Amino acid sequence: MSQPVDSKGEGLTPEVEAPQVVQGADLDEKAGLKDYKADAMEAEHAEHNMTVLQAVRAYPMATFWAFVMSFCIIMESYDVFLMGSFVALPYFKQEYGIPHGDEHVIETKWQSALQVSGQLGALIGVFVAGPLTSRIGYRWATITGLMLLNAFIFSFYFAKSLPVMFVAQLLEGVPWGIFIANAPAYCSEIVPIQLRAPCTQMLQMFWAIGSIIVGAVTYVYSHVHDPTAYRIPIALQWMFPTPLAILMFCAPESPWWLVRKGRLEDAAHAVERLGRRSQLNSGETVAMMRRVVELEKETKDPTFAELFKGTDRYRTLIVCGVYAAQNLTGNLIANQAVYFFQQAGMSDTTAFALGLITSALQMIFVMLSWILTTYFGRRDIYVWGSAVNTILLVALGVAGSFPRSTSVNLAVASLGLIVSVLFTLGPAPASWVIIGETSAIRLRPLTTGMGRASYYIVEIPCIFLASYMLNPTGGNLAGKCGYVWGATGLVCLVCAWIWLPEMKGRSYREIDILFKRRVQARKWKKTIIDPEDDE
Template identity: 25%
Template sequence: MRAVPISANPLKLDVRSHRKCLTICFFLTMGTFQYGLDYALVGGFLSMPGFLEVYGYYSPTLKKWNIDPTVQQLISSLMTIGTFLSSLLVGPLSAKFGRRHGLWAAAVLNTVATAIMLGTTSVGALYVARLILGVSVGWFFTFSQLYVHEAAPAHLRGVVFGFYQVMLSVGSIVGASVDFGTHTMFNKRSYQIPLAIFFVAPTIQSIMIIFFPESPRWLMVMGREQEAEKALRKLRDTAIDEHQFLAELNEIKGSTRDQLEKNKKWLWLEMWRGTNLRRTLLCLSVVCFHAANGSSWVNIYTTYFLTIAGVTNAFAMSVMITCIGLIGCLFSIAFTRYMDRRTVMMIGCSACAICQLMMAVVWTVKPGSEVAGRCVVAFISLFTFFYVAYSPTAWLVGGELPNNQLRPFTYGLATALNFVGNWLGTFTAPYFINPAKLGWSAKYGYIWFGTNALLVLFTIFFIPETRDRTLEEVHEMFENKVPTHKFKTYVCTGVETYGKEGAAKADGLTKRKSFEQGDEKTGAEFEHLETHSARSSNKQDV
């Protein structure tokens, strides 16, 4: 941690002055509610008699309704395929249409998919709907994160990403709670009522986006500099000091011009060239931390361990564990402004490693016992707390690393790979856990202890410190090939120069106003500043 940030961020480093932007970012992250909601709902559907009567079959052997394993896998995997495909499309679509239109498109697809799932009894139509819903969720997830990366003040990006995780956790809690309330219904309403909730968050978000500006950095990349200035003004508080505003605007403008000069037309190729290669590899790695933590198998097989532990009401206990995750998320919002990114990630991955190890050790000592089951459930709860507390930081760092023009391409690819990693963890887990296969059960945690330990080492040696840095500062440090361990103390002179030029322009506007009011002394100062500003502008254009 550091007491005084070494940053070129010209804005007032508080929360109160940026309430307007925080409110906008809160509504923009609302779409991630869908991901948490789906994650919780679908697992419950597969245990609901009302759902199984429509999409499953009655087993005389088991004397209850069951579902074909292939149908079960497709319901889950088609959603993941959709998120994977949509994340890959984020780059070209976002580069052309912007962040807001991407979220509107996600809302439209969400409506179509939900309507199909509510109205159909055909398993084929359900497959199509799940694929479409996956595309929608992927866009909600990625476009919203791109927006808040580019809209939030540098010192509050961590807080904003806490909003994203809160929305995801609340979605999971709502999904698990509604499933708990309807799972005893023996008709289609048992799953139709939960599905109807899919309409709520996207509708609210789509209406609110009408009143919100587009990402100013995207507008700057598109060469629409006047619109970018208007968008930035809408994001910042009306009482903001003009010197601070023009300094920030000039930093974004000057740095973006530099970036556009260096990147050629084929952005998919530019990601892998020069200094962008390092940024791309780091972005892909840190976003995929989520898949390497082992959260997918822990969350999906919680019910199994609840059963072993002798818990009679697994639905209610699942809600409780999800609430623990929300507590972890709220906890992270409180400390994220005051702790370095690297510190948060090292503590988070270390805690995840310890929880995975302890689950495995307990199961090795007392395999299959009620005591072991209860211990595993306790460590699942702790794992959920630490994972949810640290995971927004990994998403945050991943989006801070690419430059303004390449961010949607790099971040979209990273998100797609993370979804693949999560799917792979979910798909392979039964081979390790199932008694008919390897039968490791909680001993599977030994593998994930190893991956988490590697993440800690990777963070120490390769992840740079970006706390309180503007995106333009991060760009300058990568362009100057600053070593990983010098990011924290490096002074960005280039971005700072842009900021001073912007502040000088603000002084010039003040002098102009005084000159027009008849102050001769101030008028002379204004003419001098105008000449200096024009020279600086000419140098920048060259």
């Protein structure tokens, strides 16, 4: 027989005085816990039974604030695609390039350095974001990043040499790291289960919108032969930070973050700001959050070291792997779309037009992916999308292996466009949902930061590789780069098939339990979790 326990979980001996008092306190506490758990179960049950439209009606402002936070991603997307377009911009090449035949080209080392500089800064930013957000919250961390970005744009705008541009991009990258680490976590925390997929996938949509803006601006200025050809696109970055900072100041803090800090009344108020008071019970919703936070509770503050202990190691590796795979499955073709089309034999005008078309199609396909991921899950869309992507990359390599001709150039350009667009229908948007759902609530700011760090760690050498493969002074592979990305894409596909679980329709409590029980990834879909379980 087990020994009796008191309210602190300590063993009682027969000699304990006033057993009735202890027993009474114990019963009161158990009654309180029972009521609190009942509220939590009721809120979770309500979220499970919501349809997508009911969730939108119940949480209209949650969708809006997820939209605002996702908008911050435009700034990183804008600048990443901007640097990719600058190396193809005629006047920029003339001013900062070296002669190569009848034209000027940016040297391979500087082409790679300019594209990698912002990512180096972002790598610093994601490690800053975790501790900063854990301490001051998503809102103030994001506002801090937006104000820093306002200042750092000046250094880029007034730069007159490639080394200064490199440093300017490095500085701009720091706030990007804060945005990209916080956005998927914040979006997944402020919406109910049914809206986690579309709201986190907005990040990919805004990434596409950033590339559309760049494509339109650089297309207009591709015929300009003075410094405004690249200075005006740089200056346009000032459109975003200040309005977004004002909106984020007005936004509610994540109620999950507030519950982690013990601010239950503030959390209830945040829930009421996110949804319609007539359609939700903020007390029950906060109880559901408390239940998960208690399940993960630790007495010490979260640290990066915890990300690689116990089951959290598996969760961290999933986030890191999904982030890293974005660079290993041909995504860099999309990031350098204009330059890729030029090396595929298209004229400057056609290359810029195709780059703009690619970005526009990406945005449309991201919106289509909302339906797929919401109704068909994450794992299937990610795995099968990766499989199709790998096949197309190999086909791109085959097309690029034929002797250059008009028909071969068109085939290579078409396959490059298809790869870039279909990537945003399956693997890319699904990855944002996976990133937002996988990490433990307590470690979420640190996990998303670490995951994005793995993205940059893999992206930096990949940028050098991609630039070398496409540059005529380097490998000059053009479409044959598909063989390289097809091989790395196949590795990512196999890893996803083995280790990526299906989290569609799961509450954060259920996700915690499934990880702690070490259920195999392919069995998640069929595993049933009892509403009473707290293990």
